[in-house]
Amino acid sequence: MGEKTSTQPGAAGRAVTADRPHGIRNVALVGHTGSGKTTLVEALALATGAVNRAGRVEDGASVSDYDEIEHRQQRSVQLSLVPVEWAGIKVNVxxxxxxxxxxxxxxxxxxxADAALFVVSAAEGIEGITGATRMLWEECAAVGMPRAIVVTHLEAARADFEAMTQAxxxxxxxxxxxxxxPLYLPLRGPEAPDGHRPVTGLIGLLSQRIFDYSSGxxxxxxxxxxxxxxIAEARNRLIEGIIAESEDETLMDRYLxxxxxxxxxxxxxxERAVARGSFHPVLAAAPAAEGAKQGLGTVELLELITGGFPTPPERTxxxxxxxxxAPRPALACDPGGPLAAEVIKTSSDPYVGRVSMVRVFSGTLRPDETVHVSGHGLEDRGHESHDVDERIGALSSPFGKHQRQLAQAIAGDIACVAKLGRAETGDTLSAKDAPLLMEPWLMPDPLLPVAIQAHSKADEDKLSQGLARLVAEDPTMRLEQNPHTHQVxxxxxxxxxxxxxxxRLRTRYGVQVDVVPHKVSLRETFGAKASGRGRHVKQSGGHGQYAICEIxxxxxxxxxxxxxxxxxxGGAVPRQFIPSVEKGVRAQAARGVAAGxxxxxxxxxxxxGKAHSVDSSDAAFQTAGALxxxxxxxxxxxxxxxxVAEVQVLVSDDYVGPVMSDLSGRRGRVLGTEQSxxxxxxxxxxxxxxxxxxxAVDLRSISHGTGRFSRTYARHEPMPPQAADRIREQADSGA
Structure with missing residues (x-):
């Protein structure tokens, strides 16, 4: 872990051949926008030789090749995989x-992933650790995922590694x-003309060695x-922290x-404590300077990943x-075991078609074999359940926009699969003669409604297919065809x-849509008893129309x-026409009587009522009932x-007051609070x-990203008169 040479394998006798599960590490980079995750990925790719100084390999692929949407958004909007190799170990970043x-x-x-690397920016100080980042840390802790922290942007003038570590x-x-x-302390170089002392290296607290990056x-x-x-105080604290997590109970007594x-x-x-998830080292990193081959801290970080983070077989x-x-035996990360893989991302390529990123948990996935695709389905989100056999296409390993062909994907590895036309994110791939279904992971509930309509007749013809593809890629999106408001x-x-x-609808699927105001499902009812008389009497030669009813x-x-x-x-309305009156009443009720x-x-x-022996009919009494x-x-x-929705808001204690005040301003009734x-x-x-x-948008602003909420329909209740009058005015104006 930076205390060893960069060619040594991981600890505890782990294998370092990338064609075996023990030779693979799967690491997720977690951090808010602007924390430096993508820059760190590029630095790791440069340090491992996966790219040259220009960020490209021989075939022109680049780790920074993102789609046009990400360039326009100026942020990463999708999961990306960058495989690199270090000391004979394949690292899927x-x-x-x-x-x-x-x-x-x-x-x-x-x-x-089997471990998470939380990325925080020293330039942003404590504010760089957002409430959302803390919540993700707790999510990882709940499932026992090993975590480490890397502090970025040390090159910034106001970067303070010590303060960030304390935060x-x-x-x-x-x-x-x-x-x-921290495992290291920054080593600062001579003072620059502006008074800033740049970080040029790191001091290893355990080895008491200096690792100098000033030469590149x-x-x-x-x-x-x-x-x-x-470094004496920081070193002693680190040693005590490590010994406290040691499985050797005599170590502390010997040290004391x-x-x-x-x-x-x-x-x-x-390394054992990191792999168990009981110790979380803090490291530092900065991008490589112009002409340098290694960014500050990249070697130390790679040695932590390969030596301290768990191998796939070590994770459940x-x-x-x-x-x-029916429950099945727990999966073992064995290339020779039963096939069990999961689609973690679905995307569409204009040339290849649908591409599925897959994590293989057991068995070996090979090109052109037939697998069983099964999925729980999320019918409420527009995702159907799956239970089909499909023949997969080529296997590949992504690098930016490019794909490198693979002969196979073994247990523990991540690969991209082509031509899975029915598979969606979250689906399980297994052997066709022994199909399995994996427990789904927690999907956030989409709570921001966006009503859309096709921009033109040509778009209307393509809208259904485009939406189906869109939700297939993104299980966090829900598609609703509202039967009450008739909105998509x-x-x-x-x-x-x-x-x-x-x-994506516009650029990938060629569908232009317009966003329209979202309608909620309002209802109408009578405020008091009332009477009405429907008279439908017409004579225009031949059979006329005659029906009168009183309700x-x-x-x-x-x-x-x-x-x-x-x-x-007394038979005022013949028995055969009474259902006609009811049908007319119900049809008019469905259309509404005031605001639609x-x-x-x-x-x-x-x-x-009254009827005519010749001119009365089913249609006439339906019309009379409606009138x-x-x-x-x-x-x-x-x-x-x-x-009215029952809303549950989970929020940091610091924001309970603003949240309750905001809910009251929305005509809400606070029912109570409880500690969670x-x-x-x-x-x-x-x-x-x-x-x-x-x-969904406003709560994020009020709670600084720490709030979550859920909503369930409770009932319909009368709207305040002023609000109801505005709705009626809009209905009268055709808005």
């Missing part, structure tokens, strides 16, 4: 998006801040007498007794069942997520629907009913749905 709208891609990256201990250490400690290539040297006292613990023993204990694979739900609604995680989705309408409790009661006596929203929760009683309901509505007070873990509060409230259309 998963660069995850840092923006909250793309947390689905981030969680997919964590699913495929990391506070943010990530919880009750055990001594489990978050890492060199080692002994520290001077003036430097040793500077004055014994000088061998550095090799400390490194081995450190997701649980699997049969397609019928894309439910997204935020505005950036929405913008990327619409851009009474009265309101019912919420959720009652529409009741129809026949109280006609469905009428609900009323009892309609047919009291009397009678409209006349009753014209004489009554009609209430607009709006849907350390420093978090769950706020429960009922809020009209019309008031929370943009709450």
């Amino acid at each position: 998963l660069d995850t998006p840092g923006y909250a709208d793309f947390v689905g891609e981030l969680r997919a990256g964590l699913r495929a 990391c201990r506070t943010a990530f250490g919880g009750d055990s801040p001594d489990g978050v400690l 290539t890492r060199t080692e040297a002994e520290p001077g007498p003036e430097e040793l006292p500077l 007794g004055g014994e000088d613990i061998d550095v090799k023993t400390l490194i081995e204990d450190l 694979a997701p649980a699997v069942t049969t397609l019928g739900g 609604v894309l439910w997204c995680l935020g505005e950036a997520h929405r913008d990327v989705a619409l851009e 009474e309408v009265e309101p019912l409790p919420g959720g009652s629907g529409i009741e129809f009661i026949d109280k006609v006596v 929203y469905p009428l609900v929760d009323v009892r309609v009683t047919l009291l009397d 009678a309901l409209r006349e009753a509505a014209a004489e009554a007070r009609i209430h607009l009913l709006e849907p 873990g350390t420093g978090r509060t769950l706020v429960r409230a009922e809020v009209p749905e019309i008031e929370i259309g943009r709450y």
Whole structure:
């Protein structure tokens, strides 16, 4: 881990051949936008020789080859894989998006990874550790994922590694801040004319060696007498932190007794603690200077990854069942075992077609073989369940936009698979004669509605297929065909997520759409009892139309629907036409009687009517029933009913007050609060749905990214008169 030469293998006798699971490391880079993740990936690719100084390899591929949408967004919006090799070990670096709208891609990256590297910026200080980053740290902790921290942007004038390290201990250490400690201290060069002393190297706390990057290539040297006292306190703290996590219970007593613990023993204990997820080292990194071959800290970081992070066999694979739900034995990371792989990302290539990024947990995946594709399905999000056999195409390893062909993908590895036309993100690939289904990972719930419509007739013809492909790529998106408002609604995680989705529709699938105001499912009901008379009498030669009916309408409790009661006596309305009256009433209720929203929760009683022996008909009495309901509505007070959602907001204690105040301003009723873990509060409230259309965006702003919420439909209830009047005015104006 920086205390060894860069050619040594990992600890504890791990194999270093990349064609075996022990020779693979899968690492997800986690951090907010601007923390320096992508720059770090480029530095690792340069240090390992995967790219040249210009960031390219011989075939012209570049680690920075991202799609046009990312260039326009000026942020990473999708998960990307960059495989590099170090000391005979293949390292699959998963660069995850840092923006909250793309947390689905981030969680997919964590699913495929065996360890996480949290990237924080020294230039941003404590503010660089966002609430969202803390929440992701806790998510990783909940599943026991090993984590380390790398501090970037040390080249910035106001970068402070020591302050950033302390902030990391506070943010990530919880009750055990001594489990978050630096392995190195920055070595600063001579003072520049502007007074800034740039970081030129690192001091290894365990080895007490200097690793100098000032020449562009890492060199080692002994520290001077003036430097040793500077590192003594940090070194002692690190040694105590490592020994506290050691499996050797005698080590602490020996250390406290004055014994000088061998550095090799400390490194081995450190690597075991990192692999267990009980110790989280802090490292430093900076991009390579012009003409340099290695960026500061890249060798140390690669040695941590290859020596300290766990191998795929050391991590527990997701649980699997049969397609019928029967539990199956736990998967072992064995190339000779039963095939079990999972699609962690789906994308469309204009030349190759659909490409699936797959993590292989067991068995070996080979080109041109037939596999079984199974998926839980997310019908509420527009994703169907899968249970089909498919023949896969070529296997490849991505590098930027380019794909390098692979002969196979063994257990523990990540590869891209072509021609899986039915597979979607989250689906399981297994042997066709022994199909399996993996336990799904947690998908964030999309809560920002975006109503769309085709821009032209040509777009309308392509819209359905384009939307199907879009949601196949992104399981965090939900597609809704609302039967009440007749709108096509894309439910997204935020505005950036929405913008990327619409851009992909336009550029990838050639579908131009317009965003229209999102409508909530309003209802109408009677505020008091009313009567109405429907008279439909026409004579135009031949058979005429004759139907008269009298009804009474009265309101019912919420959720009652529409009741129809026949109280006609004496045959005033012939028996065969009474169902016709009911059909007309119900048809008019579905169309609405005031603002065009469905009428609900009323009892309609047919009291009397008249018929003609020749001119009465089913159609005539349907029309009379509808007219009678409209006349009753014209004489009554009609209430607009709006849907009310039960909202649960999980937020940091610091923002409970602003959140409750904001909910009250949205006509919400706060039902109560309760503690939910350390420093978090769950706020429960009922809020009209019309008031929370943009709450996914607004809550993020109010809570500085620390808030989450869920919503479930509670009921419809009367809308305040002023709000209802505005809705009616909009309906009258045709808006």
